[in-house]
Amino acid sequence: MEQQNKEDVLILAIETSCDETAASVVKNGREVLSNVIYTQIALHTLYGGVVPEIASRKHIEKINQVIEEALRQAEVTLGDISAIAVTYGPGLVGALLVGVSEAKALSFAAGIPLVGVHHISGHISANYIEYPELEPPFVCMVASGGHSHLVVVKDYGEYEIIGRTRDDAAGEAFDKVARAIGLGYPGGPKIDRLSREGNPDAVSFPRARVAENQYDFSFSGLKSAVLNYLNSCQMKGEEINQADVAASFQKAVIDVLVEHSIHAVKEFGYDRFAIAGGVASNSSLRAAFEEQCAGQGIRFFHPSPALCTDNAAMIGAAGYYEYIKGVRHGYDLNAVPNLKLSENTSATVADKGFS
Ligand code: KG4
Numbered sequence: 490m491e492q493q494n495k496e497d498v499l500i501l502a503i504e505t506s507c508d509e510t511a512a513s514v515v516k517n518g519r520e521v522l523s524n525v526i527y528t529q530i531a532l533h534t535l536y537g538g539v540v541p542e543i544a545s546r547k548h549i550e551k552i553n554q555v556i557e558e559a560l561r562q563a564e565v566t567l568g569d570i571s572a573i574a575v576t577y578g579p580g581l582v583g584a585l586l587v588g589v590s591e592a593k594a595l596s597f598a599a600g601i602p603l604v605g606v607h608h609i610s611g612h613i614s615a616n617y618i619e620y621p622e623l624e625p626p627f628v629c630m631v632a633s634g635g636h637s638h639l640v641v642v643k644d645y646g647e648y649e650i651i652g653r654t655r656d657d658a659a660g661e662a663f664d665k666v667a668r669a670i671g672l673g674y675p676g677g678p679k680i681d682r683l684s685r686e687g688n689p690d691a692v693s694f695p696r697a698r699v700a701e702n703q704y705d706f707s708f709s710g711l712k713s714a715v716l717n718y719l720n721s722c723q724m725k726g727e728e729i730n731q732a733d734v735a736a737s738f739q740k741a742v743i744d745v746l747v748e749h750s751i752h753a754v755k756e757f758g759y760d761r762f763a764i765a766g767g768v769a770s771n772s773s774l775r776a777a778f779e780e781q782c783a784g785q786g787i788r789f790f791h792p793s794p795a796l797c798t799d800n801a802a803m804i805g806a807a808g809y810y811e812y813i814k815g816v817r818h819g820y821d822l823n824a825v826p827n828l829k830l831s832e833n834t835s836a837t838v839a840d841k842g843f844s
């Protein structure tokens with residue numbers, strides 16, 4: 490058994506907000522003792538996207554196994570665990586409910602404190618695992634399947650959103666365009682791979698600006714421009730070069746994410762910038778940020794790709810900082826599919842009257 494100090498805080502984290510059933514044991518917020526992910530991707534590929542009902546059923550089937558495996562790999566038992574952290578939103582309600590119910594049951598049965606975690610706070614906190622020396626404040630760009638946010642991380646669990654998407658999230662645009670050019674699900678990694686063989690300047694796609702807020706994003710116009718381009722090629726009987734379309738679309742997304750982010754970092758006077766979320770695992774995006782940050786004297790933080798896409802270790806990191814702040818949820822904790830990223834994640838708990 491792993492030797493633990495009495496003062497060590499061990500978090501058992503559970504994440505089931507979408508199509509990954511995940512559990513992890515994280516020590517003192519930064520050290521990952523285990524990170525187990527059962528991915529349902531192959532199952533949903535059949536349908537071209539995540540089917541919520543199937544996701545929930547699969548979570549129920551797998552959750553106990555995944556948790557047992559996380560404890561086994563960490564060489565600990567429930568008796569060693571200081572708190573159970575669980576994603577309670579945002580996400581698919583049925584999927585979230587599986588994790589939340591499981592966490593409540595374990596918490597009740599074993600008498601372990603329960604801490605609800607915001608999924609996006611988890612994504613941002615993946616950076617704390619990758620960079621043990623990283624502390625707030627810094628600017629973070631979060632781009633996932635459901636969110637595209639520019640956030641000032643003021644302190645642990647304290648966020649100021651300075652930019653958000655007005656329509657589609659970046660990952661959603663990747664998924665929709667991948668479907669349109671016949672790549673199927675999951676779109677992001679497929680476009681990432683195919684783009685390496687394409688010319689990013691082959692097709693000129695728009696880079697949208699939002700007049701009211703220079704840090705906001707809009708990706709639905711870009712998605713429509715790709716669809717229009719595909720239609721016009723079809724009508725003219727021209728063959729489509731999938732790799733060129735993928736690379737040109739990807740470049741358009743990356744240009745906007747990079748431009749807005751670097752502008753915000755400089756304008757708000759920070760010298761540290763992090764990325765998070767599934768889209769942050771994109772190889773060209775990482776290279777573009779690397780280059781821009783180096784050129785502007787900004788220190789760039791980027792979790793390894795496996796910590797960018799959904800996992801429970803990131804929930805363990807975020808949960809640890811909530812736990813040491815004294816956040817505890819009661820058994821009335823519920824799944825909140827549209828949970829907002831508030832300025833202070835622990836304040837949300839107090840507002841809702843959770844004990
Ligand atoms: O953070 P995440 O795993 O789940 C959500 O919280 O949504 O993000 C999933 C999204 C999907 O839209 C997926 O297509 C996108 O991240 N994604 C990528 C890459 N890997 C995943 N997008 C671009 N390039 C990638 N390599």
Ligand code: ZN
Nearest residue numbers: 633767798799
């Ligand atoms: Zn996510």
